[in-house]
Amino acid sequence: xxxxxxxxxxxxxxxxxxxxxxxxxxxxxxxxxxxxxxxxxxxxxxxxxxxxxxxxxxxxxxxxxxxxxxxxxxxxxxxxxxxxxxxxxxxxxxxxxxxxxxxxxxxxxxxxxxxxxxxxxxxxxxxxxxxxxxxxxxxxxxxxxxxxxxxxxxxxxxxxxxxxxxxxxxxxxxxxxxxxxxxxxxxxxxxxxxxxxxxxxxxxxxxxxxxxxxxxxxxxxxxxxxxxxxxxxxxxxxxxxxxxxxxxxxxxxxxxxxxxxxxxxxxxxxx
Amino acid sequence: xxxxxxxxxxxxxxxxxxxxxxxxxxxxxxxxxxxxxxxxxxxxxxxxxxxxxxxxxxxxxxxxxxxxxxxxxxxxxxxxxxxxxxxxxxxxxxxxxxxxxxxxxxxxxxxxxxxxxxxxxxxxxxxxxxxxxxxxxxxxxxxxxxxxxxxxxxxxxxxxxxxxxxxxxxxxxxxxxxxxxxxxxxxxxxxxxxxxxxxxxxxxxxxxxxxxxxxxxxxxxxxxxxxxxxxxxxxxxxxxxxxxxxxxxxxxxxxxxxxxxxxxxxxxxxx
Numbered sequence: 001x002x003x004x005x006x007x008x009x010x011x012x013x014x015x016x017x018x019x020x021x022x023x024x025x026x027x028x029x030x031x032x033x034x035x036x037x038x039x040x041x042x043x044x045x046x047x048x049x050x051x052x053x054x055x056x057x058x059x060x061x062x063x064x065x066x067x068x069x070x071x072x073x074x075x076x077x078x079x080x081x082x083x084x085x086x087x088x089x090x091x092x093x094x095x096x097x098x099x100x101x102x103x104x105x106x107x108x109x110x111x112x113x114x115x116x117x118x119x120x121x122x123x124x125x126x127x128x129x130x131x132x133x134x135x136x137x138x139x140x141x142x143x144x145x146x147x148x149x150x151x152x153x154x155x156x157x158x159x160x161x162x163x164x165x166x167x168x169x170x171x172x173x174x175x176x177x178x179x180x181x182x183x184x185x186x187x188x189x190x191x192x193x194x195x196x197x198x199x200x201x202x203x204x205x206x207x208x209x210x211x212x213x214x215x216x217x218x219x220x221x222x223x224x225x226x227x228x229x230x231x232x233x234x235x236x237x238x239x240x241x242x243x244x245x246x247x248x249x250x251x252x253x254x255x256x257x258x259x260x261x262x263x264x265x266x267x268x269x270x271x
Numbered sequence: 272x273x274x275x276x277x278x279x280x281x282x283x284x285x286x287x288x289x290x291x292x293x294x295x296x297x298x299x300x301x302x303x304x305x306x307x308x309x310x311x312x313x314x315x316x317x318x319x320x321x322x323x324x325x326x327x328x329x330x331x332x333x334x335x336x337x338x339x340x341x342x343x344x345x346x347x348x349x350x351x352x353x354x355x356x357x358x359x360x361x362x363x364x365x366x367x368x369x370x371x372x373x374x375x376x377x378x379x380x381x382x383x384x385x386x387x388x389x390x391x392x393x394x395x396x397x398x399x400x401x402x403x404x405x406x407x408x409x410x411x412x413x414x415x416x417x418x419x420x421x422x423x424x425x426x427x428x429x430x431x432x433x434x435x436x437x438x439x440x441x442x443x444x445x446x447x448x449x450x451x452x453x454x455x456x457x458x459x460x461x462x463x464x465x466x467x468x469x470x471x472x473x474x475x476x477x478x479x480x481x482x483x484x485x486x487x488x489x490x491x492x493x494x495x496x497x498x499x500x501x502x503x504x505x506x507x508x509x510x511x512x513x514x515x516x517x518x519x520x521x522x523x524x525x526x527x528x529x530x531x532x533x534x535x536x537x538x539x540x541x542x
Contacts (some may be wrong), residue, residue: 028443029425029428029429029432029440029443029444030420030424030425030428030429030447032428032432033420033424033425033428034420037420080387084383084384084387087380087383089378089379089380089383090380090383090384107360108360109358109360109361109431110428110431111360112355112358112360112361112383113355113361113424113427113428113431115387116351116355116386116387116390116424117419117420117424117425117428119387119390119391119418120390120415120418120419120420120422120424121415121419121420123394123411123414123415123418124412124415124416124419127408127411127412127415128412133404133405133408133409134404134405134408136408136411137398137404137405137407137408137411138404140394140398140407140408140411141395141398141399143394144391144392144394144395144398145395147390147391147394148388148391148392148395149301149304149305149308149388149391149392151391153301153304153384153387153388153391154300154301154304154388156384157300157301157303157304157381157384157388158300158301160380160381160384161300161303169300172299172300173300176301
């Protein structure tokens with residue numbers, strides 16, 4: 001029996017160490033931009049996406065250590081999306097993780113640029129990983145798909161424009177806005193260590209199911225999304241159904257105890 | 272003697288054709304986002320960056336046809352940067368290329384997302400080019416460098432924060448904001464067709480000199496930047512000096528007539 005909490009913390013520590021080394025204050029003309037990027041990055045959230053990436057690298061037979069820059073690329077992209085989502089012209093949120101959001105702290109211009117720059121640095125991080133060129137290329141391709149119109153940008157757009165939303169429309173929104181990047185995290189972990197395309201696809205499918213389960217559970221806790229649209233009972237059923245899908249998709253992999261525990265934690269009844 | 276105008280138009284037509292095929296209106300939840308992206312992309316500007324990329328692919332011994340998606344990735348990135356630069360929280364420009372800027376037409380939220388999405392789609396375009404995985408990887412790496420803190424994001428930040436700017440600070444700003452992407456265009460053309468690292472570096476150096484010459488000439492025409500800071504005579508000298516650097520750097524390549532004509536057009540006394 002593995003200690004899932006300990007492994008999670010090990011992965012997190014690898015991520016924190018890499019991010020802190022990569023993004024250090026410097027005295028140059030762009031120091032204020034760097035400061036804004038660091039403000040949103042460190043400390044961040046739970047680092048779920050990088051952790052998923054590192055674990056998929058491990059169960060696909062690779063060394064998580066080599067994949068840390070790829071995993072951090074996912075966190076950089078996630079961090080950019082949160083900064084832009086919080087902008088006054090988007091969701092207009094003044095707080096994020098218990099502190100003033102980026103535009104409140106630095107002004108909207110710097111917040112837009114900090115997000116823009118984090119997206120670029122996400123790709124740069126993936127390009128700098130100590131893995132084969134082919135693996136880096138595959139990871140860049142997956143990341144660009146999750147970032148674009150079929151991923152978080154398309155999802156955020158649909159979320160902004162959600163009057164008269166249907167269950168079908170909400171599913172499309174969540175698939176792009178939430179599930180695409182979690183799916184990419186799992187797929188990139190597999191691709192980074194040279195897994196076959198069908199293995200990468202299976203990792204992606206697991207991540208998509210986990211992402212949807214996570215979103216439905218979040219809706220249930222917050223009383224919005226599917227919970228507001230269909231009621232808490234139906235929303236709970238959806239959470240369970242996506243969670244079961246996620247578990248079933250893990251049957252294609254070996255050594256999945258950690259991922260099962262993480263799925264339970266993120267989408268299950270616990271906590 | 273080549274017909275430079277004809278070759279320029281051939282390259283441009285390849286770029287327009289690819290962009291029009293890649294970005295078509297579609298009926299889905301993100302159709303409004305796609306519309307905003309297309310609005311800024313088509314018709315665009317002169318397509319100088321893709322043209323430079325395609326010509327470097329040619330003089331480095333490759334087929335420009337295969338490099339069109341890479342070249343278009345540069346245009347997508349450029350287009351995103353213009354949308355975000357125009358935002359009220361940045362340069363606050365209401366017009367771009369003779370029509371309302373993106374945020375005036377679609378609102379700031381959609382404009383931010385259209386820019387975000389164009390950046391992601393820039394990397395996706397590079398990843399889809401019909402060239403080797405290694406070449407696509409090298410192009411992604413160059414593009415991410417030009418997009419990040421050492422490129423257009425850092426440059427735009429320095430440009431926003433330009434009180435008490437010195438000539439040194441302005442050079443740093445222009446190197447990031449203008450020259451980095453033009454340098455990347457040349458370097459990516461070479462890298463896309465498998466050129467050696469030193470050839471890619473020479474292409475990049477030419478692009479950086481051309482980008483600086485272009486910026487100084489622009490300052491001279493608009494009376495700002497170096498012209499405002501150092502006076503028109505000094506600004507003219509700088510334009511000529513960077514232009515001479517650019518010509519000298521072309522001596523490392525063969526078959527450079529088109530690039531010399533283009534340099535004259537973009538930075539020289541003509542037009």
